[in-house]
Amino acid sequence: MSSRCQVTGAEPSFGKNVSHSHRRTSRRFDPNIQRKRFYVPSLGRTVRLDVSARGLKVIDKRGIESVVAQIRARGEKI
Secondary structure: OOOOOOOOOOOOEEEEEEOOOOOEEEEEEOOOEEEEEEEEOOOOEEEEEEEEHHHHHHHHHHOHHHHHHHHHHOOOOO
């Protein structure tokens, strides 16, 4: 599964682990990506999206129709 939210565009960010002795090692902050199915009435079918937890809140607020229209306008295939 991709590590990118299809709604918000959230991707992994990078940083450092800092130990007690201040040795720094690289680490990765992954977004909370979930694969969810949504029914889209205008398409008459369900679509499967990789969305972050924040992306789910965006879908709840704006509606799946609006979000799918925005994704398709970017040229992503659903």
